[in-house]
Amino acid sequence: MPLVSMTEMLKKAKSGKYAVGQFNMNNLEFLQAIVEASEEENSPVILGVSEGALKYMGLDYTVALAKTAADNSNIPIALHLDHGSTFDISMKVIHGGFSSVMFDGSHHPYEENVEITKKIVETAHAMGISVEGELGTIGGTEDDISVDEENARLADPKEAIRFYKETNVDALAIAVGSAHGMYIGEPKLHYEIIEAVSKEIDIPLVLHGGSGIPDESVKKAISLGIGKVNVNTENQIVMTNTIREIFAKNQNVYDPRKYLGPARDAIKEVVRGKIRLFGSNGKA
Numbered sequence: 001m002p003l004v005s006m007t008e009m010l011k012k013a014k015s016g017k018y019a020v021g022q023f024n025m026n027n028l029e030f031l032q033a034i035v036e037a038s039e040e041e042n043s044p045v046i047l048g049v050s051e052g053a054l055k056y057m058g059l060d061y062t063v064a065l066a067k068t069a070a071d072n073s074n075i076p077i078a079l080h081l082d083h084g085s086t087f088d089i090s091m092k093v094i095h096g097g098f099s100s101v102m103f104d105g106s107h108h109p110y111e112e113n114v115e116i117t118k119k120i121v122e123t124a125h126a127m128g129i130s131v132e133g134e135l136g137t138i139g140g141t142e143d144d145i146s147v148d149e150e151n152a153r154l155a156d157p158k159e160a161i162r163f164y165k166e167t168n169v170d171a172l173a174i175a176v177g178s179a180h181g182m183y184i185g186e187p188k189l190h191y192e193i194i195e196a197v198s199k200e201i202d203i204p205l206v207l208h209g210g211s212g213i214p215d216e217s218v219k220k221a222i223s224l225g226i227g228k229v230n231v232n233t234e235n236q237i238v239m240t241n242t243i244r245e246i247f248a249k250n251q252n253v254y255d256p257r258k259y260l261g262p263a264r265d266a267i268k269e270v271v272r273g274k275i276r277l278f279g280s281n282g283k284a
C-alpha cells in the first residue's frame with residue numbers, strides 16, 4: 001500500500017492502549033530491518049528521518065526507498081520527519097513525498113511555537129499529512145541537537161493541553177524526563193505529566209528517547225497515554241557492535257555485505273522486541 005499518515009494508526013493506538021514505534025531510518029539496512037520486523041509482527045510502523053539523516057541520504061533517495069518499502073508491503077508505513085526545525089523544511093519534505101512531519105518548535109517561545117505549528121498543520125492536513133508537535137525540551141543528543149540536563153525543561157501539563165487545542169496536532173511530544181541517546185543511570189519518567197495531559201486530549205503523546213528506558217517504565221508510560229515511542233540509538237549501537245565483533249574475529253573482511261547483512265539482522269531483532277514491548281504486534 002502507499003505511504004500513509006500517522007493519523008489512523010495513532011488513533012487506534014490511543015484507543016487500544018498500545019504504542020506504535022517510530023524507528024529512525026539512517027540508511028538502506030535500517031529501512032529493511034525495520035520494515036521486515038514490522039511485517040513479520042504484522043505491526044504498523046513509523047519511519048523517522050531526522051534532518052541529519054535526510055542530509056546524509058538525500059530527500060529523493062529517502063522518499064524513493066520508503067515508498068518502495070511501503071508499495072511492496074501490506075502494513076501501514078508512515079514516513080515522518082523527526083524534529084523538523086523550520087516551516088521551510090517541513091514544507092520541503094511534505095512536497096517531496098513524506099506522509100508525516102514533526103515540527104519541533106520547543107526552542108521558540110510558546111506563542112511562536114503555536115503559530116508555526118498551526119501553519120504547518122493547516123497545509124499538512126489539507127494534503128492528508130499528519131503533524132507532531134513538541135512542548136518542553138527533551139534532553140540528550142540527537143544529530144546536531146544537544147540539550148544538557150540543566151536546559152532540559154519538563155512540559156507543563158496545562159500548557160500542553162492548551163497547545164493541542166490551539167494547534168490541532170495529531171501527536172504531541174512532551175518532555176517527561178526521557179532523553180535522546182543512552183542513559184547514565186536509570187531515567188526517571190514523570191508519569192504524572194503523561195497522565196494529566198493524556199486524559200484531557202484525544203491524541204496520543206509521544207515518548208522520545210526510547211533507547212535504554214527499562215521495559216516496565218515503557219509499559220507504564222504506554223498505559224497512561226503514550227501512543228508513539230521513538231527509538232534510534234539502540235539500533236545504532238547494535239549495528240555498530242555487530243560490525244565491531246565481525247572485525248574483531250576477522251580483520252580480512254572487506255565485502256560490506258558480510259558485515260552490513262548481519263548488522264541488519266541484529267537491528268531487525270531489536271525492532272521486533274520493541275514492537276512486542278509496545279504492543280503493536282498484530283495491529284497492522
Ligand code: 13P
Nearest residue numbers: 181208209211230232233
Ligand atoms: P533515542 O536515540 O534515545 O532512541 O531517541 C530517538 C528519538 O527520540 C528520535 O526522535
